[in-house]
Amino acid sequence: MWRLVPGQSLNCREWDGEAVLYNDVAGSTHLLEAAALDVLDALRAGPFDAATLAARLAAQLDAEGGELVSLIEEMLVALARLDLVEPC
Amino acid sequence: MLTVAALPLPELGARLRGDGLLLRTGPFVNCVRTDVASLAAGIAAMYADYPVEAPGGFVDFHLNLRRPRGLRQWLRPQVAFDQDGLAPFQPLPVAQAYPMLEWLLNWCVSQRAHGYLLIHAAVLERHGRAVILPAPPGSGKSTLCAALVGHGWRLLSDEMTLVRPADGLVAPLPRPVSLKNASIGVIRAAFPDAVLSPSVEGTSKGTIAYLRAPRASIARAAEPASPAHIVFPRYEAGAATRLEPVPKARAFMQVADNSFNYPALGRQGFDTLARLVDACGCHTFRYSDLGEALARFDRLAREGA
Amino acid sequence: MSGDRMPLLVQVLRAPHAVQALDLPGWSLLLRQAERADMQATLLALLEDADLLETVPDAPRTHLEWIRTGATRHAQAVRNEVRQILRALDGLDLPVILLKGAAYAMAGLEAGRGRRFSDIDILVPKASLPAVESALMQNGWATTHHDAYDQRYYREWMHELPPMEHVLRGNVIDVHHAILPETAALHPDPAKLRAAAVPIDAPDAAPGGMRLAILAPHDMVLHSAVHLFSEGEFHHGLRDLFDVHRLLGQFGPAPGFWDGLVPRARELDLGRPLFYALRHAMRVFGTPVPAQVVRTVASCGPGPLRTALMDTLFGRALRPPHPDCMDALSGPALGLLYVRGNWLRMPPLLLVQHLFRKALISPRKPL
Numbered sequence: 148m149w150r151l152v153p154g155q156s157l158n159c160r161e162w163d164g165e166a167v168l169y170n171d172v173a174g175s176t177h178l179l180e181a182a183a184l185d186v187l188d189a190l191r192a193g194p195f196d197a198a199t200l201a202a203r204l205a206a207q208l209d210a211e212g213g214e215l216v217s218l219i220e221e222m223l224v225a226l227a228r229l230d231l232v233e234p235c
Numbered sequence: 236m237l238t239v240a241a242l243p244l245p246e247l248g249a250r251l252r253g254d255g256l257l258l259r260t261g262p263f264v265n266c267v268r269t270d271v272a273s274l275a276a277g278i279a280a281m282y283a284d285y286p287v288e289a290p291g292g293f294v295d296f297h298l299n300l301r302r303p304r305g306l307r308q309w310l311r312p313q314v315a316f317d318q319d320g321l322a323p324f325q326p327l328p329v330a331q332a333y334p335m336l337e338w339l340l341n342w343c344v345s346q347r348a349h350g351y352l353l354i355h356a357a358v359l360e361r362h363g364r365a366v367i368l369p370a371p372p373g374s375g376k377s378t379l380c381a382a383l384v385g386h387g388w389r390l391l392s393d394e395m396t397l398v399r400p401a402d403g404l405v406a407p408l409p410r411p412v413s414l415k416n417a418s419i420g421v422i423r424a425a426f427p428d429a430v431l432s433p434s435v436e437g438t439s440k441g442t443i444a445y446l447r448a449p450r451a452s453i454a455r456a457a458e459p460a461s462p463a464h465i466v467f468p469r470y471e472a473g474a475a476t477r478l479e480p481v482p483k484a485r486a487f488m489q490v491a492d493n494s495f496n497y498p499a500l501g502r503q504g505f506d507t508l509a510r511l512v513d514a515c516g517c518h519t520f521r522y523s524d525l526g527e528a529l530a531r532f533d534r535l536a537r538e539g540a
Numbered sequence: 541m542s543g544d545r546m547p548l549l550v551q552v553l554r555a556p557h558a559v560q561a562l563d564l565p566g567w568s569l570l571l572r573q574a575e576r577a578d579m580q581a582t583l584l585a586l587l588e589d590a591d592l593l594e595t596v597p598d599a600p601r602t603h604l605e606w607i608r609t610g611a612t613r614h615a616q617a618v619r620n621e622v623r624q625i626l627r628a629l630d631g632l633d634l635p636v637i638l639l640k641g642a643a644y645a646m647a648g649l650e651a652g653r654g655r656r657f658s659d660i661d662i663l664v665p666k667a668s669l670p671a672v673e674s675a676l677m678q679n680g681w682a683t684t685h686h687d688a689y690d691q692r693y694y695r696e697w698m699h700e701l702p703p704m705e706h707v708l709r710g711n712v713i714d715v716h717h718a719i720l721p722e723t724a725a726l727h728p729d730p731a732k733l734r735a736a737a738v739p740i741d742a743p744d745a746a747p748g749g750m751r752l753a754i755l756a757p758h759d760m761v762l763h764s765a766v767h768l769f770s771e772g773e774f775h776h777g778l779r780d781l782f783d784v785h786r787l788l789g790q791f792g793p794a795p796g797f798w799d800g801l802v803p804r805a806r807e808l809d810l811g812r813p814l815f816y817a818l819r820h821a822m823r824v825f826g827t828p829v830p831a832q833v834v835r836t837v838a839s840c841g842p843g844p845l846r847t848a849l850m851d852t853l854f855g856r857a858l859r860p861p862h863p864d865c866m867d868a869l870s871g872p873a874l875g876l877l878y879v880r881g882n883w884l885r886m887p888p889l890l891l892v893q894h895l896f897r898k899a900l901i902s903p904r905k906p907l
Contacts, residue, residue, distance in 0.1 A: 158506070160484075162482065162483035162484050162512075163483065165483075165485070166484060167484050167488065167505075167509070169505040171502070173620050174617060174620065175498075176488075176505060178484055178487075264599075291563070291564065291565060293565075293568055293599035293600055294565075295603070347603075347606055349606040349607075350602060350606050498613070499610055500609060501609075501612060
């Protein structure tokens, strides 16, 4: 299961499929693709596991199935390294 | 309003050697003290039109540029900067005193003025539209900036863009425009009437000279400008003149990378920069022909694109 | 320090309402002294706490708001850094005892209000040093001071690992196993300090089960005293003495605090630093110390002649390091105290060698 790191407000701006996001916990700023932002946004209602996220985001991300789940898992690992999400 | 030009030279020298010259640059009051005669002359020439504040007011930054004592002064004369007894930088040859002043005026702002988002960028205005030119060294920014100034654009700053968090406007900080190496000759040739400081060789950036800021720009230093464009310039010999859009999220990160204090401002820095990028067209600009470059910028100012 | 010759910054630290009498040049001077003493954010906090911010004229008020921005960011960075440290040391099953600035900040103490610092200091048992160092390295911290001499200086002669700097964040952690080196003349037992440590809440999002702690109130005061009066360098003398003042102000009212302070100092072999700390806090900041405590701690002090000499030396060293506050004697006074500081921490043979070496390796940054 994954959740947003407590304290993250997801202050961000999106332009043309890319986004910048302010990391409230680390004080850093990240350049993310819109899909990563969608994952983070979906986790506001979380915690969820990768399969649930895939189901919720299939329409938005215009993809589906096992491929989407592993894509989302990769994304979560990358986001965890940035202190944006954590396993729980 | 009293300006440096209105002070007789002996009076200027006396203030510099004594309690200090209270020099206003944009929003800041600097107390400058020095015993270096060539620096006094440089200030007289390049800061002639700048306001001098009366004593008894608040001073934002204190700068002492002095000849260090000791045997060394007879062998290789130097100038050293100290701020309240702290000497954070190595002394430089006394011939570099004026460039040292310019660098230190920037340094003071970049270290402390966290009421602004500070971007390492030139910013100029025409037809009510301000264009911000962030650029790492070597991009030709200073030549382009000096040329735009010579061409009639209002100078807000050549190195240090101040963005106000409260309203997103750019606060002017007009100061002499720095020119390095080849660009000195280019600007002299393009604008024979321009007033330049003497060239100083052997600095860490090569040969350096300064273009005096236009009196009209200094007079409007209290008038903020509305940012309309962020342009990343790149001089490339032989290149055709091209202005091309940059994705805004990328532009955001590039500007953050070129900021003196973006990390220090935290969330407010993020929001200020986001608002700036939102409000501006973001472009890269390649050029080799200065005349064409100026024309393209004029179009940008007139038409907004 | 007599009242009218007291530096402006000290006057204001003693009595923040003094700012109401300042003209604009006075404000310029106050801010400059505060900057040199690294106490700008403290000044801001004091003015805020005294409801004086609204009375500050616009121009200096602007500077105070610039300072606020830096202070807010610093606080955020500290919380995050402590969180990262807890995460790295999770699994070692030992409490992480914060020292000095980081302790004041994370425990929400008065002494933490506006207190800037650049490193996080922690105290761990000596036996756990290798495991702690290893865990930190695995999580992105790298040792500094690669010079073999400096490595020995820290590990063998001092009481800490060489400072470790995080490769991404750039923040530095100082891992101590004692508060004075084994080679020093005084021997406060670190096991006693650790046994008395007080747990505090970890920051949000820190791993559960990881215990964060600070020293007990007496021990925090004593550590602050020892840090101030046996360290060699006094750039932060005024700031550190103000820590002592604020700690005493916060803990003084607690039942048993004053009665237990001198006995605890004796137990930890820290009577002499406490003597100096109380003496100078009273002289500089007017810290209210009960007469009984003053009498009791007197026996921890040196004889009257030496006390007078140290008064002169410390008096000069504890002023803000601003040219206005320095006089012709300050340079030598600071030099003498630097030698003295190292005397307390290292045996004489090593002292000269270390000072000589240190002088060779301190470049100033070029432009």
